[in-house]
Amino acid sequence: MSLDWEARFSPYGRRATASEIRELLKILDRPGIISFAGGIPDPTFFPTALIAEAHRRVLEDPARAGASLQYSISEGFPPLREWLAGHMRAKGVACGIDNILITTGSQQGIYLTGRLLLSPGDGVLTARPTYLGVLQAFTGNEPRYGALSALTGEAPVDAKFAYAMPDFANPTGESIPPAERTALVSGAHAHDVVLLEDAAYSDLRYSGAPRPSLLALDLERRGSIEDTRVIYTGTFSKTIIPGLRVGWVVAPTPVIRKLVLLKQASDLHTSTLTQMVLAEVAARLRQSHLAMLCENYGARCDTMLRALALHMPPGVTWTTPEGGMFIWVTLPEGLDGAQLLAEAIELGVAFVPGAAFFAGDRKRNTLRLNFSLCDPDTIREGIARLGQLVARKTQQS
């Protein structure tokens, strides 16, 4: 007889349940399905040759090969942190390598920030809906969730920090307008709340003018990175490649020093070789690579927006992103994204029901559509099928 493991798990262990999305993605990997479900980049755009070359360069250099396969410091490979400090400075964030921690994807930066700041019952403010990975990352800390909008209100706010994805948010694709960014930073000061800024998609802008990060705004206000209240997470997953799992955190040094310890306890350090390779690739990757990504993803976004306008029945609305990977669709009240998915899969189309992205008070009549993975023709075909299905359901209801 096997053990009653459930009885042995910690409350966190018991509470952890499978992400609907990730379970979905496994099913939807089937060939023949038009998938708008994943939040994943198109691998045909990966700078594969450059990455292969960087691996060769590091592994065939006698002066570097040994070190690239050896244990290294938890803080991260110093030249990569140097490059990132320059990258951040170009975004209006003056910082040094002691303000930067390399993480195993930005998911780890978010997870460790939760561990560093949250005790059970502590408040966390998020947009509604919000990035599902954040809800997963914080589950172990048993926070109470509040609305990000509370930060700009008059009422007292009881929260340790507010999580925000100011550019092209997952899942809505929406960005926070400039004036609201300033208000969020002011609100964070007024209510004495820390900001956790997730910049995962920031560099994927297809239209409109770039907007300052919350960290840049706070730094401008405070004068020094050491005096800001923003913990910023970045990633190479969207602009270079996701599979190597490299992200970073930018924060005042007391925060970085503690995050280093928490990272050390959880996985010692991120792959040395991978960090060395990304330092090479980041330095050699031309601006034209990002321009190519933005051109292609931007065209796909436009294609999907046009197809939605063509095929969706009245009563269906959607967001109009200026970048990122997602469009958020709101169906007429009474329709349920999860039920719709079951029928859509029959028609060979997949997406993520929007309910998954809410900590509570789920809006079930919503969908998240990804436009970065499929080519324009496939997008048109998939949205046509989906539009016909929604039209039929709308008539029925």
Added chain:
Amino acid sequence: MSLDWEARFSPYGRRATASEIRELLKILDRPGIISFAGGIPDPTFFPTALIAEAHRRVLEDPARAGASLQYSISEGFPPLREWLAGHMRAKGVACGIDNILITTGSQQGIYLTGRLLLSPGDGVLTARPTYLGVLQAFTGNEPRYGALSALTGEAPVDAKFAYAMPDFANPTGESIPPAERTALVSGAHAHDVVLLEDAAYSDLRYSGAPRPSLLALDLERRGSIEDTRVIYTGTFSKTIIPGLRVGWVVAPTPVIRKLVLLKQASDLHTSTLTQMVLAEVAARLRQSHLAMLCENYGARCDTMLRALALHMPPGVTWTTPEGGMFIWVTLPEGLDGAQLLAEAIELGVAFVPGAAFFAGDRKRNTLRLNFSLCDPDTIREGIARLGQLVARKTQQS
């Protein structure tokens, strides 16, 4: 003015403090120091050419390159898990890929097991001294520590699990004798305690006959992996390379399923490319590589043992490992390893004071010596210097 971050940290965040060892390692990286401090393999033995070739093979294969740089499942790359299932079967552990989770180093397996099982105040049994990374990994869960030996005693045991490194333990180099392994497994059943088995050094055996893992013993007793109470962690860090950060957990499927969710929340997945590369390397690496490692490390172990016998004054004792990377030295009562280190560094020799490896009740008259990194001549020179210092201190005290 900067924020009072300390006041905002969670109790775990406040409690997390720098590992003496890891801080030491930074200082001791200075050229010219003979370092017995790290627990690190000799990079001259890395199968670098094979690793470079595997990267080329994967990244230059159009059928695999894209997938190797893309997001992948949290469970780990299936062919690598297949290989590991075969590897485990060869060690008397019949299991399938659903019993295996790939982790970012075995440190992550240990960390996630702590998150899965421990609530504040729960008991954990460990050897005394024990692996420092375990104490760091569990800090966030606020366990009470008890002695591993309690498991084979009559008195009631109040513990969620017992952590053991049966082969060539870090930091002592000692192994658990066969009869005691059986007794530990029986004790775990009698006291209804889970076993967390850390097999990090198991394949580095230089003398003596291989001994069954606790998992193999429990499986033999129970008949199926699904019915065992052992969570087993393995790693490529000691036998192939540490820098790529790949380890694995073997356990009954209900445990693996939950660990997958906890891993997903903490870093989504381990680098896809790295897993593909290690699947290639593990399959192609000849038994002769391990034999070469064992021959060289075994010779270094012998060299250090002989040098200790030659240079240490009476009253100093040490362990005689059959494998692994460490020898544990006990000085006469009254001497302090940390004080000795300060003087040893002046003489150009470094080690880790033993006190770091105790959860409480620290034995300060102990040292951990690593013999895997330095060549035999350097070992002789370093131990000669250390022996003279200890002899001088012994006469003074």
